[in-house]
Amino acid sequence: MADNVVTVHIAGLDDLERKLYELPTKFAQQAMRRAIAPAIKIWKDEIHSQALQGEYETGFMASQVATKITTKARDEAGTGMVGFTTKQNPARHEKHVPNASNEAFWKEFGTVHQPARPFIRPAFEAKAPAVLETFTSMLKQILNEVFGA
Amino acid sequence: MIESGLYQFLAADGNVSGMVQASGGQARIYGVMLPKNYLLPAIVYMSAASRTIESLKGPNALEMRRFQFDCYGQTYAQSRLLSRYVRNALCPLDNNGEPTSLRAVLPDGSGVDATQILIDIDKPYQEGEGGYIFCALLDVEIAFVNAN
Secondary structure, rough: OOOOOOOOOOOHHHHHHHHHOOOOOHHHHHHHHHHHHHHHHHHHHHHHHHHHHOOOOOOOOHHHEEEEEOOOOOOEEEEEEEEEOEEOOOOOOOOOOOOOHHHHHHHHHHHOOOOOOOOOOHHHHHHHHHHHHHHHHHHHHHHHHHHHO | OOOHHHHHHHOOOOOHHHEEEEOOOOOOOOEOOOOOOOOEEEEEEEEEEEEEEEEEEOOOOEEEEEEEEEEOOOHHHHHHHHHHHHHHHHOOEOOOOOEOOOOEEEEOOOOOEEEEEEEEEEEEEEEEEEEEEEEEEEEEEEEEOOOO
């Protein structure tokens, strides 16, 4: 995925954090993954639908929206990333074919020849509350399954 | 309208206008994209995203909007310096040299309540007028009340 990353740090969930600490490492990591996955899928779907907007869109770039989740070995922290792959469009046969990540960058931020048509930042702003809500409710649900409500 | 307010505000800033002031008095600060036959250094600004704030009566007068400022220069150093000046104008330094959030009424009457730098990166160099050109990008979130 591209290197340009916007980070959202979620804090203030002390109770959930304490419960995560009490879990065995592997289970805590699994719980984080299960909570992060549906949350960042909201961003992924929104970016995908926004990426399809445009006069000359073939759908290739939109198909290359990808997510990645990482958790630390013994930590309550997890990271979910939404971005674009570096795959090149196989339908194009020029000498230098830009990859999906490059195309997304140019569309988002523009170039000297092409005005920016932001689609990642509006998706990020529009869905941030829903992502946070999904993440916290999923994590609560998972921890309640373990510890009881 | 905050767009014209931002133009006038940046054009009135000594450091920024020192770099982008054209001979006719108009500053090389453009909306959305560079014009044809542009001269550098120049600034291109646009609205990139917004967040609406709802109050009990309906949409709140306070708006949160992300503005993208592309600071173009003939050299990398020039683009970075221009970006620095824009940054300092939008997040002015206090007496200790620490950046602060802007709180001011812009020349058009829009009231800025807060500013925050979200992204400060370099775009890859591109082919442009007179060879390769460089661009430093600033993404600034501005909380403001638009002038009617």
